[in-house]
Amino acid sequence: MTLLLGVDNGGTRVKLLLAREMEGRLEHVRTADAPTPRGPSAMDELAALTRTFLADDRADAFGLTVAGILDEASGLVATSANMRWLEGLAPARELSDRLGIPGEAVQDGVATAIAEAVLGAGRGADDVFVLALGTGIAGAHVVDGSVRKGAHGGAGEIGHIATGGGEKCTCGQSGCLESLLGGTRLGARWDRARGVDAQSTALDVVLAAERGDGTARAILDEATTALANGLLSLMAMIDPGVIVIGGGLSNSPAWIIDPAIEKAHRRATFHAVPPIIRAQLGSWAGAWGAVLTAAHSRSGERRLERTELV
Amino acid sequence: MTLLLGVDNGGTRVKLLLAREMEGRLEHVRTADAPTPRGPSAMDELAALTRTFLADDRADAFGLTVAGILDEASGLVATSANMRWLEGLAPARELSDRLGIPGEAVQDGVATAIAEAVLGAGRGADDVFVLALGTGIAGAHVVDGSVRKGAHGGAGEIGHIATGGGEKCTCGQSGCLESLLGGTRLGARWDRARGVDAQSTALDVVLAAERGDGTARAILDEATTALANGLLSLMAMIDPGVIVIGGGLSNSPAWIIDPAIEKAHRRATFHAVPPIIRAQLGSWAGAWGAVLTAAHSRSGERRLERTELV
Numbered sequence: 319m320t321l322l323l324g325v326d327n328g329g330t331r332v333k334l335l336l337a338r339e340m341e342g343r344l345e346h347v348r349t350a351d352a353p354t355p356r357g358p359s360a361m362d363e364l365a366a367l368t369r370t371f372l373a374d375d376r377a378d379a380f381g382l383t384v385a386g387i388l389d390e391a392s393g394l395v396a397t398s399a400n401m402r403w404l405e406g407l408a409p410a411r412e413l414s415d416r417l418g419i420p421g422e423a424v425q426d427g428v429a430t431a432i433a434e435a436v437l438g439a440g441r442g443a444d445d446v447f448v449l450a451l452g453t454g455i456a457g458a459h460v461v462d463g464s465v466r467k468g469a470h471g472g473a474g475e476i477g478h479i480a481t482g483g484g485e486k487c488t489c490g491q492s493g494c495l496e497s498l499l500g501g502t503r504l505g506a507r508w509d510r511a512r513g514v515d516a517q518s519t520a521l522d523v524v525l526a527a528e529r530g531d532g533t534a535r536a537i538l539d540e541a542t543t544a545l546a547n548g549l550l551s552l553m554a555m556i557d558p559g560v561i562v563i564g565g566g567l568s569n570s571p572a573w574i575i576d577p578a579i580e581k582a583h584r585r586a587t588f589h590a591v592p593p594i595i596r597a598q599l600g601s602w603a604g605a606w607g608a609v610l611t612a613a614h615s616r617s618g619e620r621r622l623e624r625t626e627l628v
Numbered sequence: 629m630t631l632l633l634g635v636d637n638g639g640t641r642v643k644l645l646l647a648r649e650m651e652g653r654l655e656h657v658r659t660a661d662a663p664t665p666r667g668p669s670a671m672d673e674l675a676a677l678t679r680t681f682l683a684d685d686r687a688d689a690f691g692l693t694v695a696g697i698l699d700e701a702s703g704l705v706a707t708s709a710n711m712r713w714l715e716g717l718a719p720a721r722e723l724s725d726r727l728g729i730p731g732e733a734v735q736d737g738v739a740t741a742i743a744e745a746v747l748g749a750g751r752g753a754d755d756v757f758v759l760a761l762g763t764g765i766a767g768a769h770v771v772d773g774s775v776r777k778g779a780h781g782g783a784g785e786i787g788h789i790a791t792g793g794g795e796k797c798t799c800g801q802s803g804c805l806e807s808l809l810g811g812t813r814l815g816a817r818w819d820r821a822r823g824v825d826a827q828s829t830a831l832d833v834v835l836a837a838e839r840g841d842g843t844a845r846a847i848l849d850e851a852t853t854a855l856a857n858g859l860l861s862l863m864a865m866i867d868p869g870v871i872v873i874g875g876g877l878s879n880s881p882a883w884i885i886d887p888a889i890e891k892a893h894r895r896a897t898f899h900a901v902p903p904i905i906r907a908q909l910g911s912w913a914g915a916w917g918a919v920l921t922a923a924h925s926r927s928g929e930r931r932l933e934r935t936e937l938v
């Protein structure tokens with residue numbers, strides 16, 4: 319039996335998850351979360367939090383998520399917009415030195431994607447594409463428990479397929495999926511269509527659509543058509559075995575995911591439409607991904623089963 | 629030393645290529661081509677052609693291309709639009725029985741792509757995406773000498789990324805890259821723009837553009853913009869190490885590939901733009917791919933070098 323610790327060091331909360339691994343099966347032991355330690359003493363505070371959480375248990379390895387750009391070979395954080403104090407550090411080595419436990423860092427999006435693919439909605443499939451619909455739109459193709467990162471670490475950017483359409487995207491291109499469906503863009507588009515400056519959120523648009531607001535419904539209709547096109551393009555280019563959709567916008571399935579899936583089915587021609595499933599691990603996906611990273615760092619194993627949910 | 633035979637059984641010509649393999653290096657021995665044998669006795673005639681070509685040389689293995697849908701596990705041809713007599717046959721087994729040489733079949737597009745990736749324009753790179761711009765637009769992602777086929781054998785269809793734009797595509801969707809750039813579509817679009825029914829070809833459009841025809845230039849401009857968008861989407865989704873562009877339309881680089889590459893560079897934002905190179909093996913790519921298939925069937929080797937061009 320092995321005890322594996324997942325540390326999901328997020329922008330506002332740090333989530334701790336202890337799991338037991340036996341014969342390829344993971345079992346949840348306990349969880350805790352706390353405000354994310356910030357600033358120059360953050361690694362000391364994170365180590366203290368972790369020691370308290372572990373108490374008398376001795377973890378065999380940990381995985382630690384990094385919200386930023388991580389150089390996998392060196393373990394160094396190149397940039398982190400929300401955690402500047404991590405830049406230039408190797409956070410897994412810092413935590414390992416303080417705890418006396420071996421560990422490995424993993425980019426937060428990668429952790430979430432491998433967790434959903436291996437333990438969540440994609441479990442049992444070898445070939446899973448995970449989309450995260452949030453403020454931005456991210457994607458990761460997970461095959462046999464590993465993310466396919468591409469030749470320069472840039473693969474999976476399904477939010478930025480170029481259509482050359484009219485809507486300017488934050489990435490500088492025009493007509494990206496994210497420019498129509500990104501969380502902040504939905505609110506801004508609705509405000510613009512109504513000629514108001516209300517800083518509406520995506521949730522505001524969904525609630526207005528539920529109340530019968532025609533403008534909100536038209537904006538969501540355009541966004542779900544764009545998402546359907548993105549899903550069809552994904553099938554054409556990568557042909558995944560399962561598609562998993564998570565992120566904040568996946569919490570309004572009746573207005574975003576369900577219509578997009580319905581349109582994708584209706585408009586599919588030559589495509590093999592795979593199962594398209596909502597993400598299942600919620601806000602604990604990153605911590606489970608950190609546990610999988612810990613397991614892999616110990617034994618090279620990327621494919622574990624999970625016996626129970628958190 | 630091993631003697632490997634490539635048989636590229638194309639729609640109009642069958643191309644034969646004998647190569648010598650020694651310590652991971654392939655050397656061209658000789659080539660020949662002839663009209664493709666047709667009808668129920670085609671396999672007998674193909675075997676006779678091959679025996680004559682080999683003369684006193686004894687090939688250790690052969691690879692045989694199939695123009696159609698091949699079930700790799702069984703080696704059976706499911707459908708072949710141009711060679712109906714192959715349907716339901718296992719052509720490599722048929723040829724093997726007649727020649728007394730072990731061999732393996734490979735889909736023609738796969739053969740072309742692995743040849744360009746391993747021996748042609750992509751040689752030396754691990755991660756190559758090969759586009760074929762012809763009547764239709766095909767693509768294949770070749771990693772370490774193997775094509776990534778996706779969960780249902782459908783990956784790489786870069787010609788059918790869905791934009792939802794206006795132009796109806798042969799695949800049934802709207803706004804695909806192929807609907808703007810496919811060889812037959814270029815001619816049809818030019819004819820339609822001029823209000824004539826001239827059954828123009830892509831070459832006619834290129835020649836007209838060279839003569840200064842403004843309509844032809846506008847149509848090619850739109851097509852190369854679509855190709856640039858396709859290349860940027862490919863970088864976003866798959867992030868290949870090298871992009872190779874072949875097929876008939878790649879023979880007019882000044883009007884098709886060069887402007888598209890220039891636009892892709894100009895419009896790239898977050899993308900890692902890899903080298904984008906014209907295909908190099910020309911009409912012998914399929915035969916070289918068959919030779920690579922023969923090598924792989926013998927030794928499991930997918931990465932060979934080539935000492936000279938045909």
